[in-house]
Amino acid sequence: MxxxxxxxxxxxxxxxxxxxxxxxxxxxxxxxxxxxxxxxxxxxxxxxxxxxxxxxxxxxxxxxxxxxxxxxxxxxxxxxxxxxxxxxxxxxxxxxxxxxxxxxxxxxxxxxxxxxxxxxxxxxxxxxxxxxxxxxxxxxxxxxxxxxxxxxxxxxxxxxxxxxxxxxxxxxxxxxxxxxxxxxxxSAQNIGFYEVGRQAIMADPNWRSGRYLDEGTRPDRGLAVARMAAHITYVSEASLKQKFDRRLQDRQSKTFGFDADFQIESYLRHQGQVFVDRFDANSYLYITRAMDYFDxxxxxxxxxxxxxxxxxxxxxxxxxxxxxxxxxxxxxxxxxxxxxxxxxxxxxxxxxxxxxxxxxxxxxxxxxxxxxxxxxxxxxxxxxxxxxxxxxxx
Amino acid sequence: MKSGPGSHGIRRADHVAIAQFINKGELVLDVGCGDGQLMELLQSERGARTRGLEVEQAGVNRCVAKGLAVVQGNADADLPVYPDDAYDVAILSKTIQELARPKFVLDELSRIARRVIVSFRNYGHWRVRTTLMTTGRIPSLGQDTGWWSDGARRPCTARDMAELAAKAGLQIAAATAVNGKPVTGKSLTRLNWTAEDLVFVLERKKP
CATH class of the missing domain: 3.40.50.1820 (Alpha/Beta hydrolase fold, catalytic domain)
Known part of the structure; x- marks a missing residue:
């Protein structure tokens, strides 16, 4: 069989x-x-x-x-x-x-x-x-x-x-x-969110017009940003508030920089990083496009x-x-x-x-x-x- | 109230009264089906096929967990999408007096189903009338907690219901007091005096 x-x-x-x-x-x-x-x-x-x-x-x-x-x-x-x-x-x-x-x-x-x-x-x-x-x-x-x-x-x-x-x-x-x-x-809202993700992937210089596999590069940063943006839509404000609210990540005060001060930032960065290890950036483009077309x-x-x-x-x-x-x-x-x-x-x-x-x-x-x-x-x-x-x- | 084979715990008397009007194989829509007791009764004892509409999500979830086909929705809003003649029977079991738009719902059900069965509390009962006459107040019947409470019932009588049915293009094919024997429409006056709870079987008027 x-x-x-x-x-x-x-x-x-x-x-x-x-x-x-x-x-x-x-x-x-x-x-x-x-x-x-x-x-x-x-x-x-x-x-x-x-x-x-x-x-x-x-x-x-x-x-x-x-x-x-x-x-x-x-x-x-x-x-x-x-x-x-x-x-x-x-x-x-x-x-x-x-x-x-x-x-x-x-x-x-x-x-x-x-x-x-x-x-x-x-x-x-x-x-x-x-x-x-x-x-x-x-x-x-x-x-x-x-x-x-x-x-x-x-x-x-x-x-x-x-x-x-x-x-x-x-x-x-x-x-x-x-x-x-x-x-x-x-929905238009979802098409919008996934377009943000696609643009992040395509803006990554390592994307190489989609030929990154042949050229030996990986648009990891773009794909990670795409995942971060989408991930926010998969959870709710209530659950984010309960899980992180405005709590700081491993620090007592704000750093006045662009490091991940907040737990939510650290969490999303982690979600993006682990995603790129298991997913292909072009697949992300194609599958989200298929969703956009669904009506x-x-x-x-x-x-x-x-x-x-x-x-x-x-x-x-x-x-x-x-x-x-x-x-x-x-x-x-x-x-x-x-x-x-x-x-x-x-x-x-x-x-x-x-x-x-x-x-x-x-x-x-x-x-x-x-x-x-x-x-x-x-x-x-x-x-x-x-x-x-x-x-x-x- | 007796509990026969295949029944699930205690059966509501008006459910038993409704069930006698359902035939084997008929497709039944229970509007305001609660946690599905009537649907289970109609499936197991009358061999009907049932669908339910219920506004309270908790009831819907319990129904689906029991394998009943139930949709969360509002009878006052959701019925227009149902096609004509989709059902053999639509049932409003102790529901019609709690609706925001009873006339609208009955109009819709008369379009969706060939028969409509309504069970309701009859405020024409002699005890209600004498209480109103002697105390000057609408008596609280059953679970009613006051005319001002949320979702309070619409107090209507057998005659009032007959009037609504006529306005919806329906006629009373059978009527029975819960725990009573079915009678024809001609005994409505008597039923209106003597029955605390009523079941009407309504059919479209012949053109």
């Missing part, structure tokens, strides 16, 4: 990742075509006999396919261990879970850091891609793995955009969908409900009260459209001061709602229900 681990022809240094190569070239929204696309992916659990227990997990901007096990390249732990695992809401004892690195990413899937046939890196010659293109690549991956139907598509943030695209592209092949902390369109209503005669009309998929939309990156009000727009389209829809808002990143954190009410929705959907799909007592920790 699984493609053998092997050395990638594309991104260097990513050995022993599972990679599939779909048979067909990928036709992109831009009109361009990508030949010989590689999709790196991870799986957990066992595919059942009638292939009805497939869960597709879609990752967010800076995540990767290592949702439920440690990343051997970056040595970072699994990013969703509280949700995926034995006895968890996405129960690997019952479901076959697939998470793939998005097209344009930098953890083994084809992207701007991959090599072209002539051996040079794509850089900014890589075609601009969309969320729909990412999902096309994921559908091609499942086709390659011989899987037709998806029991559940789930993901947060840009992963939530992919979930929505999954239900539209793989029409009625997705039984249940959980878009989390996402909007049906990228489901525009693609459906200006009526969002048209995107979902006639779908048999059952939806459960999640939002977080203090998320200002993708607000509960935007989630409500999505829910209204799903209702208008006649889809079976649930909508949960979790009260939290942790902002957008709350979708990755432990929130008992969030996990309980995920568990209940998924378990009920499993029963409706004819899959085994959870054990009477969920395992506390595994």
């Amino acid at each position: 699984l493609a053998p681990a092997r050395t990638l022809s594309g991104a260097d240094g990513l050995k022993h990742l599972s990679v599939a190569t779909p048979d067909q070239p990928l036709e992109l929204d831009s009109g361009r075509t990508l030949d010989h696309v590689e999709i790196a992916y991870e799986t957990w659990g066992t595919l059942n006999a009638d292939k009805s227990n497939v869960v597709v997990v879609c990752h967010a901007l800076t995540m990767d396919q290592f949702a439920a096990s440690p990343n051997p390249v970056t040595n970072r732990p699994a990013w969703w261990p509280n949700v995926i695992g034995p006895g968890k809401a996405i129960d690997t004892d019952r479901f076959f879970v697939i998470c793939s690195n998005i097209l344009g990413g930098c953890m083994g899937s084809t992207g701007p850091s991959s090599r072209r046939p002539d051996g040079t890196h794509w850089g900014t010659d890589f075609p601009v891609i969309t969320i729909a293109d990412m999902v096309r690549a994921q559908i091609a991956l499942l086709d390659k793995l011989g899987i037709q139907d998806v029991f559940l598509a789930i993901g947060g943030s840009i992963g939530g955009m992919q979930v929505l695209e999954w239900t539209i592209q793989a029409r009625n092949r997705v039984f249940a969908a959980i878009p989390i902390a996402v909007a049906p369109r990228q 489901l209503a525009t693609e459906h005669e200006g009526v969002l409900a048209n995107a979902f009309r006639g779908l048999d998929t059952r939806f459960c939309v999640f939002s977080f009260s203090s998320d200002w990156h993708y607000t509960p009000e935007e989630a409500r727009d999505l829910v209204r459209a799903l209702n208008a389209a006649g889809c079976e829809t649930s909508y949960v808002t979790i009260e939290t001061d942790k902002g957008h990143d709350a979708f990755l954190l432990d929130e008992p009410e969030y996990e309980a709602a995920l568990f209940g929705f998924i378990d009920d959907a499993a029963q409706a799909r004819g899959l085994p229900k959870a054990q009477e007592t969920p395992k506390a920790n595994s």
Whole structure:
């Protein structure tokens, strides 16, 4: 079932990742075509006999396919261990879970850091891609793995955009969908913040018009600034105040200089520095651009409900009260459209001061709602229900 | 109140009274579904398919954790997006007297669902009338804490509800006192005197 681990022809240094190569070239929204696309992916659990227990997990901007096990390249732990695992809401004892690195990413899937046939890196010659293109690549991956139907598509943030695209592209092949902390369109505010990040990367002299991999440089400072700007939008004023407020970093008084006097500065600098070690600057440009272009209503005669009309998929939309990156009000727009389209829809808002990143954190009410929705959907799909007592920790 | 097989704890009497009007396989929208007790009852004992709308987030989250399809939203604002004839039945169980715009909501539900079932407290009951006559005050019924309190109920009678239904283009197909036997619309006068809690089954008037 699984493609053998092997050395990638594309991104260097990513050995022993599972990679599939779909048979067909990928036709992109831009009109361009990508030949010989590689999709790196991870799986957990066992595919059942009638292939009805497939869960597709879609990752967010800076995540990767290592949702439920440690990343051997970056040595970072699994990013969703509280949700995926034995006895968890996405129960690997019952479901076959697939998470793939998005097209344009930098953890083994084809992207701007991959090599072209002539051996040079794509850089900014890589075609601009969309969320729909990412999902096309994921559908091609499942086709390659011989899987037709998806029991559940789930993901947060840009992963939530992919979930929505999954239900539209793989029409009625997705039984249940959980878009989390996402909007049906990228807001002007978000486009603005990501444009700041892109400009920071492109202003870094080491970016070299996107050819830094061939020229042996790294636009680390630009990428770090991009991460710092974006990170502010992933947390809330309340959580920043609680965590740092105006406290000073390892000093008693202001230095009257531009060193990191404040804890928040030190924290953001740290976030930027650790990010550049594991992420490719051009991937950041391409993925954020794909988010900018995301607007489901525009693609459906200006009526969002048209995107979902006639779908048999059952939806459960999640939002977080203090998320200002993708607000509960935007989630409500999505829910209204799903209702208008006649889809079976649930909508949960979790009260939290942790902002957008709350979708990755432990929130008992969030996990309980995920568990209940998924378990009920499993029963409706004819899959085994959870054990009477969920395992506390595994 | 009896608790039959498949029920979840104590069942509300008006829920049991509503359930008798729901047929197997019908798609039901419970407006103001709380923590989903009625939805569970209709699924387990009537074989209905249910959806819920609830304004309180805590109730919504409990519903979803139980596997019920519930959306957080406000009946006074969110119903216009629902398509025509999307549901077989819409239910307002002890909800209509707490709405800001009951006429608007009933208009919308009559468009969205082929039948609308409302359960409500009947302020036409003889005890209410005598209390008002003897004390000169609106009696506090059930959980009412005073006419000025937040979200206080709209005191209306069986006749008042019939009038609202007519204005929404609906007619009373069946009516019953909670814990009583269903009667036809002709006995409304009697019900208005004797029933403290009522269930109306409303259908669109034949053109």
